Amino acid sequence: GAVVSQHPSRVICKSGTSVKIECRSLDFQATTMFWYRQFPKQSLMLMATSNEGSKATYEQGVEKDKFLINHASLTLSTLTVTSAHPEDSSFYICSASQGAGVGQETQYFGPGTRLLVL
Amino acid sequence: GEDVEQSLFLSVREGDSSVINCTYTDSSSTYLYWYKQEPGAGLQLLTYIFSNMDMKQDQRLTVLLNKKDKHLSLRIADTQTGDSAIYFCAVYTGGFKTIFGAGTRLFVKA
Numbered sequence: 152g153a154v155v156s157q158h159p160s161r162v163i164c165k166s167g168t169s170v171k172i173e174c175r176s177l178d179f180q181a182t183t184m185f186w187y188r189q190f191p192k193q194s195l196m197l198m199a200t201s202n203e204g205s206k207a208t209y210e211q212g213v214e215k216d217k218f219l220i221n222h223a224s225l226t227l228s229t230l231t232v233t234s235a236h237p238e239d240s241s242f243y244i245c246s247a248s249q250g251a252g253v254g255q256e257t258q259y260f261g262p263g264t265r266l267l268v269l
Numbered sequence: 270g271e272d273v274e275q276s277l278f279l280s281v282r283e284g285d286s287s288v289i290n291c292t293y294t295d296s297s298s299t300y301l302y303w304y305k306q307e308p309g310a311g312l313q314l315l316t317y318i319f320s321n322m323d324m325k326q327d328q329r330l331t332v333l334l335n336k337k338d339k340h341l342s343l344r345i346a347d348t349q350t351g352d353s354a355i356y357f358c359a360v361y362t363g364g365f366k367t368i369f370g371a372g373t374r375l376f377v378k379a
Contacts, residue, residue: 153314155311157311183365193371194357194369194370194371194372195312195357195369200365202365244311244312246311246312248365256300256361256365256367257300257302257314257317257361258314258359258367259314260304260311260312260313260314261311262310262311263309263310263311265309
């Protein structure tokens with residue numbers, strides 16, 4: 152149980168284009184989803200937290216107009232990197248949890264999406 | 270603010286035990302986690318411990334929690350080459366907030 156998928160696993164795009172990454176919880180309802188960014192050989196950097204049906208909460212320094220997050224249902228969240236630039240190239244990982252209650256806050260991670268912007 | 274610290278590297282020989290250590294600052298932490306990340310993959314939840322426990326054992330994995338010292342450790346018995354990965358310590362502090370350490374890169378020598 153507690154499987155999270157991401158699509159696509161890899162994407163290469165041209166500078167200036169937009170890229171959408173999907174994150175799905177396959178066997179549980181994800182009240183809360185998280186988006187992380189990971190640079191090579193570095194830790195996770197939390198970008199934003201989203202709750203189903205409400206606006207995402209972005210971490211300091213993360214541009215919300217550049218990284219659009221939509222958590223439209225209890226099983227799907229999307230991250231759209233708008234007008235991508237080479238410096239946006241990174242490994243993006245999502246995670247999902249059932250909520251913030253006792254026993255519900257454990258995060259289950261997707262396999263990640265590697266984005267390369269040329 | 271809350272902080273979670275881990276050593277960056279650990280090297281062990283195959284068959285030995287590995288002990289990965291983690292310290293944290295938030296005393297109100299309720300759940301503490303260990304995740305494993307293999308190259309090019311997401312994070313896999315290995316195990317977790319609730320803050321009112323001192324120890325949890327799950328097959329080759331043993332988690333020890335010292336709340337007084339805010340110290341968490343993960344022991345992997347009979348370490349195998351397949352255990353080579355990055356191990357992240359994470360601490361849930363409430364309100365959708367989980368703080369991750371920087372990760373410990375475990376190298377297992379055959």
